[in-house]
Amino acid sequence: xxxxxxxxxxxxxxxxxxxxxxxxxxxxxxxxxxxxxxxxxxxxxxxxxxxxxxxxxxxxxxxxxxxxxxxxxxxxxxxxxxxxxxxxxxxxxxxxxxxxxxxxxxxxxxxxxx
Amino acid sequence: xxxxxxxxxxxxxxxxxxxxxxxxxxxxxxxxxxxxxxxxxxxxxxxxxxxxxxxxxxxxxxxxxxxxxxxxxxxxxxxxxxxxxxxxxxxxxxxxxxxxxxxxxxxxxxxxxxxx
Numbered sequence: 001x002x003x004x005x006x007x008x009x010x011x012x013x014x015x016x017x018x019x020x021x022x023x024x025x026x027x028x029x030x031x032x033x034x035x036x037x038x039x040x041x042x043x044x045x046x047x048x049x050x051x052x053x054x055x056x057x058x059x060x061x062x063x064x065x066x067x068x069x070x071x072x073x074x075x076x077x078x079x080x081x082x083x084x085x086x087x088x089x090x091x092x093x094x095x096x097x098x099x100x101x102x103x104x105x106x107x108x109x110x111x112x113x114x
Numbered sequence: 115x116x117x118x119x120x121x122x123x124x125x126x127x128x129x130x131x132x133x134x135x136x137x138x139x140x141x142x143x144x145x146x147x148x149x150x151x152x153x154x155x156x157x158x159x160x161x162x163x164x165x166x167x168x169x170x171x172x173x174x175x176x177x178x179x180x181x182x183x184x185x186x187x188x189x190x191x192x193x194x195x196x197x198x199x200x201x202x203x204x205x206x207x208x209x210x211x212x213x214x215x216x217x218x219x220x221x222x223x224x225x226x227x228x229x230x
Contacts, residue, residue, distance in 0.1 A: 002158075033216055043205065043220040056215040088157060097216045100147045100166055100209075105159035 004106035012112045018079040023091030031097030032074040038087040116141045118221035135191040137206030145211040148189040153203040
């Protein structure tokens with residue numbers, strides 16, 4: 001158990017819908033990261049937050065948005081869902097977000113868009 | 115830009131034997147970190163081992179060791195005394211050091227199967 005929690009574990013929805021994925025980092029970690037894992041794209045970095053502020057952005061679609069709240073939990077919002085958004089979405093956390101810090105991953109949310 | 119290449123889509127090993135999973139990387143950064151993660155069939159990503167680019171000694175964590183050859187830009191994972199529970203997907207990843215920007219770049223992964 002990494003100490004990072006993600007809910008829900010599984011999500012099935014329809015095209016065009018909007019979903020929210022939730023992540024709670026390890027106790028004491030200030031930085032949260034979101035990754036998408038799909039068969040065709042592999043593991044892709046989406047976005048990083050540090051203590052409530054956006055720190056880095058990767059291959060995140062405009063239909064996707066995220067935020068980190070004062071209690072440090074984070075939410076990833078996916079809207080106007082398409083079939084291709086079906087993937088495993090991971091949240092990870094680290095203490096401060098420095099380059100040599102290990103990122104600890106949550107169990108992931110498996111999203112299926114029908 | 116950083117790039118990680120794992121050339122072995124799948125590897126097979128007999129229980130109790132050692133196995134090496136290959137990882138080569140490409141980066142223009144002077145300071146970086148290399149990571150290995152394990153993903154069992156259940157899906158979670160488990161951190162295994164870390165090597166800093168300026169670390170002179172190869173990293174070890176229990177049965178895992180990282181064979182780091184900086185000049186060749188390789189960071190191979192060695193698993194000694196393989197166990198059935200080691201069957202999983204293994205990912206090599208890297209990240210620029212000395213920065214607070216956190217992107218991990220992953221390879222495509224290697225599926226390891228341990229036979230009894």
